[in-house]
Amino acid sequence: MRSKAFLGIFVITQLVMVVATMGIVGSEGGSSNNSEELTMMFWGAIAIPFLIFQPLLAIESIHSEVKHKTLEMLYLSRLSSRRIILGKFYSHMLQTLMIACTIMPYVVLRYFAGGVNLLMEISTFISIVLISALGTAISVSTSSFSVRHPRSHRVRILILLILIVVGSTTGFGMFTAFMRFGGGGSINWVDFVTFVLMVPFVIYQVLSLGMSQVAPVSENNLLHKRINCFAVLAIYIIFRYFCESFLPLLPVMVCFLMSALEGVFSGDANYRSSYQPVKKYPEIGLLVAPNRYAYFNWFNLAVLMSLMLMVLEIANDDLGGNNKAMLILAPLICLAVYFTQMQLAQKEIWANINNFFIVFFLPFTLFLGMGFNDSLDSVLHNDAYEVFAVSYIFYANIMISYGLALQISRWKKEKLNTMHVLLAVISLIIIGTISLILKSIFTHRVDEVMAFFPLELFPVMLDNNETKGIALGSIVHLQLFFSLLALHLMSAESAKKFFQFREEGKDSTDEVDQARSLTEEL
Structure with a gap:
C-alpha cells in the first residue's frame, strides 16, 4: 500500500x-441528475x-x-x-x-x-x-x-x-x-x-x-478445482428455475471449459505425492488423478455438460421458458452417468474400451448432431445444425492443433509445453489464412472448395448444408482422425501409469497399516 x-x-x-x-x-434541478x-x-x-x-x-x-x-x-x-x-x-x-x-x-x-x-x-x-x-x-x-x-x-x-x-x-x-x-x-x-x-x-x-x-509437479490441486466446478453447477441447478435469462449459464460454461482445456494441455505427474488424493479418495480417484487418462475423462464431462446446457437453454428460450425442469434434471443425469462411467474406468479390465470411448465419443456425438439436425430442429427451431457445427469446428481446431503440438514436442524431443501449442496454433492459422486468401483470389466462392486446414471449416461448413459441408471438409476430418488416434495412444500409455501408481499407492498404504498395527501390538 x-x-x-x-x-x-x-x-x-x-x-x-x-x-x-x-x-x-x-x-440545477433534480432532473439533470438523472x-x-x-x-x-x-x-x-x-x-x-x-x-x-x-x-x-x-x-x-x-x-x-x-x-x-x-x-x-x-x-x-x-x-x-x-x-x-x-x-x-x-x-x-x-x-x-x-x-x-x-x-x-x-x-x-x-x-x-x-x-x-x-x-x-x-x-x-x-x-x-x-x-x-x-x-x-x-x-x-x-x-x-x-x-x-x-x-x-x-x-x-x-x-x-x-x-x-x-x-x-x-x-x-x-x-x-x-x-x-x-x-x-x-x-x-x-x-x-x-x-x-x-x-x-x-x-x-x-x-x-x-x-x-x-x-511443483508433485503438488496436486485438482480436488479444489473439481469441487469449484461442481459448486458453480450446484448454484445453477438451485437458482435456474427462478431465473428469467440464460445469464447463469455463462459462469458454468467458463468454469467447466477452462478446467477441461487446462487438463487436456497438462502432462502426467507421476509422483507418489501427487497421487495422495487418489489414495485418500479411491472412489473418485480418477477425478483427482494428475494423469492424461483422467484428464480426458474430465474433458468429456465438461464439454458435454456445457454443450448440453447450451442446447437446452436455446430450446427453453424458443419454448418461452417452459423447459426449465429439463435444465435442472439434465445436469444431474449427466453427473450420474459420469460417476458410473468413472467407476468402470477405474477398473483395469475396462481401461482399453474406456480409453477409446473417451477419445472418440465427443467428436462422434457432435458429428451425429449435425447429421440428424432435421430431427433436432423441431426442438431447437432450426438452430440444431449451427450449434453442433460450431462446436464441432472449435473441437476440430483445438484437437488438430493439440495433435500437431504433440508431434512438434516429439520431434524436438522435449516435454509438451505452451510454446509447442502456440507454435502449432500459429502455424495452422497462418497457413489456413493464406489458403483462404488464395482461394478467394482464384475462385468466386470459397465455400465451394475443399477445406485443407481446420481454420477453413468455418466458411465451408457454416455456409453449406450438412452433407455438402462434411464432404468439403473430408481432408480436415482425416487430420482430426489421426490427431485423435495419437491422443488415443498417448492416453493408453497414461492409463498404464495410472493403474501402476494407484497400485503402488495401495501397497504403500498396506505397509503403513501393517506398521501401525505392529506398533500397537508392541
Whole structure:
C-alpha cells in the first residue's frame, strides 16, 4: 500500500470523484441528475481505476518474486501454491476494497441529491467491483506464468493490457445494459443475485491456472478445482428455475471449459505425492488423478455438460421458458452417468474400451448432431445444425492443433509445453489464412472448395448444408482422425501409469497399516 502506483491511483480517484460529484450535485434541478451524460461521467470516473489500473497493478505480483529470486523462500515456508496465489490476490483485492469504501459516500451523496435509484446504483457498483476482481485474478494468473516462462513477460503484459481494456469495458457495458434494459425493461434481481454468487467461483477457476504454474509437479490441486466446478453447477441447478435469462449459464460454461482445456494441455505427474488424493479418495480417484487418462475423462464431462446446457437453454428460450425442469434434471443425469462411467474406468479390465470411448465419443456425438439436425430442429427451431457445427469446428481446431503440438514436442524431443501449442496454433492459422486468401483470389466462392486446414471449416461448413459441408471438409476430418488416434495412444500409455501408481499407492498404504498395527501390538 506504500507503493507510488497505489497512492497515485488512490489520490487521483478521490480528486476525480470530488469534481464529478460536485458537478452533479451542483447542477440545477433534480432532473439533470438523472441525465445519461452525468450518469456516464460519474460511473466512468469510478470504472477507470477499478477496471483498468487496479488489475494491471497485479501483473507484477508473481513476476517480482521470480525477478528478485524470492519465490524459493515462499516454497521453504511450506506455503502451498494455492495459498501463494490466493495471498497475492487477496492483497490486491484489499487495495481495491479500500478504494471502494472511500467511493461509497459519493454514491450515497448522489442519492440525497435526488433523482437516483439507490438500488440500481449499488448493483452497478457491485458489478464494477466484481469485474475488477476478475481482472485482478486474470493478472495474477498471467503473472504466474513467469515461473516457467520468464522471458515472455512483456508479451503477456501487452496481451493483458489489450484484454483488460477491451474486455472489462465491453463486459461492464454489456452487464449494465442487461441490468438496465434487460428482462423487458425491468431488473430481474434473481438473475443478478445468482450471477453475483457465481462470479467468485469463476475468479477461483481463473486463479487455479496460476496455481498450476506456481505449483511443483508433485503438488496436486485438482480436488479444489473439481469441487469449484461442481459448486458453480450446484448454484445453477438451485437458482435456474427462478431465473428469467440464460445469464447463469455463462459462469458454468467458463468454469467447466477452462478446467477441461487446462487438463487436456497438462502432462502426467507421476509422483507418489501427487497421487495422495487418489489414495485418500479411491472412489473418485480418477477425478483427482494428475494423469492424461483422467484428464480426458474430465474433458468429456465438461464439454458435454456445457454443450448440453447450451442446447437446452436455446430450446427453453424458443419454448418461452417452459423447459426449465429439463435444465435442472439434465445436469444431474449427466453427473450420474459420469460417476458410473468413472467407476468402470477405474477398473483395469475396462481401461482399453474406456480409453477409446473417451477419445472418440465427443467428436462422434457432435458429428451425429449435425447429421440428424432435421430431427433436432423441431426442438431447437432450426438452430440444431449451427450449434453442433460450431462446436464441432472449435473441437476440430483445438484437437488438430493439440495433435500437431504433440508431434512438434516429439520431434524436438522435449516435454509438451505452451510454446509447442502456440507454435502449432500459429502455424495452422497462418497457413489456413493464406489458403483462404488464395482461394478467394482464384475462385468466386470459397465455400465451394475443399477445406485443407481446420481454420477453413468455418466458411465451408457454416455456409453449406450438412452433407455438402462434411464432404468439403473430408481432408480436415482425416487430420482430426489421426490427431485423435495419437491422443488415443498417448492416453493408453497414461492409463498404464495410472493403474501402476494407484497400485503402488495401495501397497504403500498396506505397509503403513501393517506398521501401525505392529506398533500397537508392541
